[in-house]
Amino acid sequence: MNWEYDRNYRPVRITAWMVLFLVGFASIVEAQHPHFDRLQERFANGEMLTANFVHTYQDSYTGEQNRSDGEIWIAQNAYRVEDPRQTMIVDGEISRIYDAVRNRLLINTYIEEEDDFAPSRMLQGVREVYDVSEVESRSGISIRLTTDDPFELFYEVEIILTPEGVPLEIRALDQADNLLTTRFESGRFTSVDSAMFELDLPGDVERIDLRE
Numbered sequence: 001m002n003w004e005y006d007r008n009y010r011p012v013r014i015t016a017w018m019v020l021f022l023v024g025f026a027s028i029v030e031a032q033h034p035h036f037d038r039l040q041e042r043f044a045n046g047e048m049l050t051a052n053f054v055h056t057y058q059d060s061y062t063g064e065q066n067r068s069d070g071e072i073w074i075a076q077n078a079y080r081v082e083d084p085r086q087t088m089i090v091d092g093e094i095s096r097i098y099d100a101v102r103n104r105l106l107i108n109t110y111i112e113e114e115d116d117f118a119p120s121r122m123l124q125g126v127r128e129v130y131d132v133s134e135v136e137s138r139s140g141i142s143i144r145l146t147t148d149d150p151f152e153l154f155y156e157v158e159i160i161l162t163p164e165g166v167p168l169e170i171r172a173l174d175q176a177d178n179l180l181t182t183r184f185e186s187g188r189f190t191s192v193d194s195a196m197f198e199l200d201l202p203g204d205v206e207r208i209d210l211r212e
Contacts, residue, residue, distance in 0.1 A: 035134065035141050038165050042189055043076040048196070049167065051187035060177035072184075078197045089197055098199055105201060108210040140168060150175060162187075 043049075050073050058065045070083035078091040087098045095110045129152060130145045141161040148155070153174060160169040166187045172180045 035136075035143070035161060035165055039161075042165075043074075046076075046192050047189045048192040049074040049187065049189055051167070051184040053182055053184055055182045056180070058179045058181075060179070073196045075192045075197070080196055087199065089199065091197060096199060098201065098205070102206070103202060103204065104206045104208060105199070106208050106210060138163070141165070 050071070052069070052071050054067070054069045056065055056067045068083050070081065072082075073080040078089070080087065080089045082088075085099070085101055087100070089096045090110055093110055095106075095108050097106045098104070099106070129149050130147045133144045135142045135144075140163055143159040143161070145157045145159075146155065154172045155175060157170065157172045159167070160171075162168050166189065167184050168187065169184065170180075170182045174180070
């Protein structure tokens with residue numbers, strides 16, 4: 001996505017990517033991973049994941065840790081992420097980012113190939129690149145993905161699901177050993193509500209259409 005860079009906005013973008021990673025990966029995992037197959041079916045059948053999130057990004061070099069929290073909604077072809085500063089909605093064709101502090105709306109054509117966190121960009125050839133293991137216990141399901149490919153964004157990802165298959169936590173290490181952790185709270189599946197992917201904006205909002 002092409003939008004003004006603000007390091008404080010990074011956790012929201014990464015959080016959105018990490019849930020999409022979960023959904024996107026589910027779409028190509030074969031039957032030997034039945035929990036992901038079930039997850040794919042839920043989205044394909046018109047369900048939507050809603051959760052509160054707490055996201056941390058820990059810099060391996062400086063030790064600095066950034067934390068953000070908010071709420072996220074994920075449907076098969078759209079997602080919405082909110083934190084106290086902004087709301088981001090992507091519907092597969094258009095990205096809209098509302099900056100509540102500046103009362104500004106950025107609109108742009110969504111180009112998946114230009115989105116560093118788009119699941120399809122990450123997951124092309126995933127079965128050849130990643131080793132996948134799945135462990136089930138009474139407390140939940142752990143999915144671990146590892147790769148030695150230096151060109152992949154993350155070399156290790158662990159996805160934790162509840163016993164019911166609801167995302168609980170995602171932990172990822174990038175090539176610089178930065179640790180990204182997203183904890184989902186009160187996660188649940190509901191029927192898709194199309195209104196969640198619309199924006200109710202003030203009348204005096206500044207609109208910046210980057211498509212023009």
